[in-house]
Amino acid sequence: MLELIVISTLNGVLFGMLLFLMASGLTVIFSMLGVLNFAHASFYMLGAFFGFQISRWFGFWPALLIAPLLAGAIGAGVERFGLRRVHKNGHVAELLFTFGLAFVIEEVAQIIWGKSPVDFRIPPLLDFPAFTIFSTNYPAYKMFMLLVSIAIFAGLLVVLKKTRIGLIVQAALTHPHMVGHLGHNVGRIFMLVFGVGTALAAVAGVIAGPALVTQSNMAGLLGPILFVVVVVGGLGSLPGAFVASLLIGLVQTFAVSINGSLSGAFGPLSPDYASTWLADIWGVTVAQIAPIVPYLLLVLILIFRPMGLLGTRDT
């Protein structure tokens, strides 16, 4: 039992940090541009595929650097030549544009890399067990993932809190128009923020690629969970996104490892309806419903706290 708790906590924090790598970029982009980038998870996928391709040609370490830069450049281009054009048509048009983009990126990834998973391996340097707890080997690569995401998180915090650019970004989070009035090139800041945000998602993609499955549907699988994170945390709130990322990471990881079901807990009662029309609900294990737990959480949050956990803005 203790073993399960320790391992699940580690995995949950890891998944949560990965989610936050993406959710942070998404939140900053949303706060500044007012558009929720539907294609954000697609940049995560692009990061994973670029990482796979570059690590094949040059090795994993160059890929860790080049793939996010490439994806970030594509992101900046999308902002400059796509989003800025549709901006005048309102937020719905912007959201629809990113929706179409997500669709096209998935199709393109399918054309280039096929529908089945690609063979993205953990670099040999990190392919060893980091430590053993309760007879379970914990892979070093996962510790590496955790370290990278914590390092980026710390770096992001320093940039946001201590530098001039961070100051402008922070100001633009709450008062975008005022920042423009003060003479900053808001267009360029937007492009930069979009590029950095998508690059962060791509970093998550490169480091998650070897550990999870790199496949053309990975954006479609992760995207909705990402949006749950930002809605649960409160749209436009960075601390909220952090709390929600960890919460959802932990909840989902724990749910996967719990094998109990209603029939297990109340088995001896075994009412008649349990074997007929309620058989599905009666027999399903917590692990089986793990994929829908984030969405259940979303509905609960919406009922009891529509702003999200730490949200203040009602958009």
Added chain:
Amino acid sequence: MSELTSTVAPPLPAASEKLKFYGLWVAAAIALLLLPDIFSSGGSLTTFSLIGISIIFSLSYNILLGQTGMLSFGHAVYYGLGGFLVIHAINIIGANKLPIPLPLVPLIGGLTGLSFAILLGWVSTQRSGTAFAMISLGVAELIASSALILRTFFGGEAGVSANRTKLLKLFGWNFGPQIQIYYLVAAWTLIAVIAMYALTRTPLGRMCNAVRDNPERVQFVGYNPHVVRYLAFCFSGFFAGIAGALAAINFEIANSAYLGAQQSGTVLFATYIGGIGFFIGPIVGAIFVTFLSLGLSDLTQVWQLYFGLIFIAVVLYAPGGITGLLMMHRPLLKAGTLPKVLPSYLVALVPTAAMIIGLVLALETIVHYTVNPGDDSHIKAFGVGFDAASPYIWAMSVILLFGGFWVARKTWTWVGYAWDSASSAARERGIAT
């Protein structure tokens, strides 16, 4: 007071306008009735049935997006649940020999959609805009994932099937042949379209538009925007349920794909490409997208990519959709200044077409090398064969793509000038543009 209202109230429509209005619906009904006589093959009947279903679904979606300004990424939930309930209803009715004929069954689907919209709508519509879009996505994922868990009701991956011919016969129709299904779908399409059009004319329909344009002002007037959005959501769920029911009857099966993100995306594409600003927009979009998805899949391997590119092009360059583009020309046509624009269109068309051909050539060549690298390099796309391995083709596609883009940019600026002069000429003749 009575004097004031009598001067403010709009004049009653003249008899000729009324005739035109009702004549349009009668003409539509006659057209639906005669369509199978003109195109009588089984394939075209299936296509027409699919288009009818798609029209109801798209129009129901436009109650949300076009009329109330709510962008939903999970509209297929109500469509799919309607379909599933109807399949189960057909099975139950058939097994117990209940006196319910098939034409009434879509109503069950509609009521299912309505009940789930009542259940899920109150939470979903608390907020509009981006938050609503994300919530609709979350709810859709919740339902779609649950469908795979609750196997008894949803039938797992395989789905649930039914036999539509086992129901009570009406006028000797057992609804086995496709022609009878076509008439069923056509009748329901007409009813649903009329009902949804009528809905836009009611005070509720007008309040929906007000909530879309300025929710704050609606609050000042004394309405609760949340309630208005909720009501629109419920109506939309009802009609989506009817569409799902008809689809289930048409295919005699319901599976989890009915509820999925793909289905929600398709209805969004159809509605937006058709144009959300006009009532007829989603109808145009449904017809266009159904033909496109049936036709393109025969012509090219990567039709979904083209589909996505068309959608992005519409969002970028024609936010009003197909109908919006056509309707733009109406004032010019009225003023008679349209001929001023047409030559510039023809000039702009050539480089644009060249650019598109270059893009298609490049895409198909890339697809040849990535998807099926082992095949013969003489490939065929859109019915035209070419050699994907030839450097001439590569050079041609690059020249067409970039050259076409460069020239097209210049010509479209010219179209803009021609448009400005034509519309200012129209304004001089007293027609607002």
